[in-house]
Amino acid sequence: MTTTLPVREIETVSRERKRRTRSRTRSHLDILVISTLQPHEYDLDPACISLICPSCRTWVPIRVAQTERATAKIVPHHTEPAGTEDPVRCPGSHRLVDINVSVARWSQRLTEGVAETNGRRSNRVTRKPRTAVAPAVMQIVGGLIDDKTARRLDEAHVKGCSACVVKDDEGNIVRPADVGSRCADGRRLAQLAADTKRMGPARRRAQMEREEWSDRRLLHQVLWNQHAKAVGAADIQRVDDALTALIQTLNPHRTDAPQLSDWERAELMGVIALLATQKEKLERRR
Structure with missing residues (x-):
């Protein structure tokens, strides 16, 4: 009995390769997990995914790959305001980000936090001022x-x-x-x-x-x-x-x-x- 080998199909169109982030540079810092941050410290809106950089406490965007969300990175940024001469790059640039929170979960946590804050009441004790003694x-x-x-x-x-x-x-x-x-x-x-x-x-x-x-x-x-x-x-x-x-x-x-x-x-x-x-x-x- 003879075995017939499958004929390899001739590909006429190049296969789509997996897309990755533009820069291969990555920070020496550990991967930043989104779930460890507070809901008000990151924004998962698809129009502008961003977070507060833990190194410089500045809002910076996240560059997200099309296929692998684990390869998301913090875009390179500086610690000084725009227009500063000889700016210093933040060590948090190119830091990998693990986006393990869905947009729906993030929106729910943010809404619950706002409702809890609005429901608080001040516990400050307001003491009545003492009546001053009238001068002679x-x-x-x-x-x-x-x-x-x-x-x-x-x-x-x-x-x-x-x-x-x-x-x-x-x-x-x-x-x-x-x-x-x-x-x-x-x-x-x-x-x-x-x-x-x-x-x-x-x-x-x-x-x-x-x-x-x-x-x-x-x-x-x-x-x-x-x-x-x-x-x-x-x-x-x-x-x-x-x-x-x-x-x-x-x-x-x-x-x-x-x-x-x-x-x-x-x-x-x-x-x-x-x-x-x-x-x-x-x-x-x-």
Whole structure:
């Protein structure tokens, strides 16, 4: 009995090879498992799959292969803002990512977390403030009058009060009585005069400092009013120059200029929008 070998079919069309990520470079760090992250730290939306890089805590996209999800990688990125000279690449670049969470599960976990956060109630204890003790009348008056006025009030009270003076046999006033032998109002006025006399130099020095500060502030305001227009124009021109440079980078005039990737173009558009808003605010202040 003879065995017939199968005839090998002639392939007229090349077989489709498995697609892989563009770069063979991979990070030395361990594979990052998506399930170990919090739901708010990654985004599985098919339009933009991204996560927060554990190395630099920055949102970066994930480059996912068409066939093997285990070969997903974090795209290369820098730790500095866009436009920084000599940027340093993040060590988390090209790190393998294991996407072991489905989009439905991620969306459910995110919804449950939002519902739990909204249902929380603050457990902070709000204590009622203690009622402050009202100051005495002489304490209130002491902060409103100076040492000369307090001395005049004390002298006027002594002249009109028989208990606060020492008289001779003929009824003539010899001198003011001691503080301990005066009436209640006389003792308060004598203490007020002594306190204002002791605090007078410090009060006058503080008053001079307040007046000096007010004069400096007024002078600063006058100088600012003189140069505010020029400073505003310089700020607007600086933002306008940066905006023009970014627009030229986005739409270069040279045909041999390097082409931007979709992520670089999106990041550049965000910076342009931010500068345009800043320019609008500066022009509105003028």
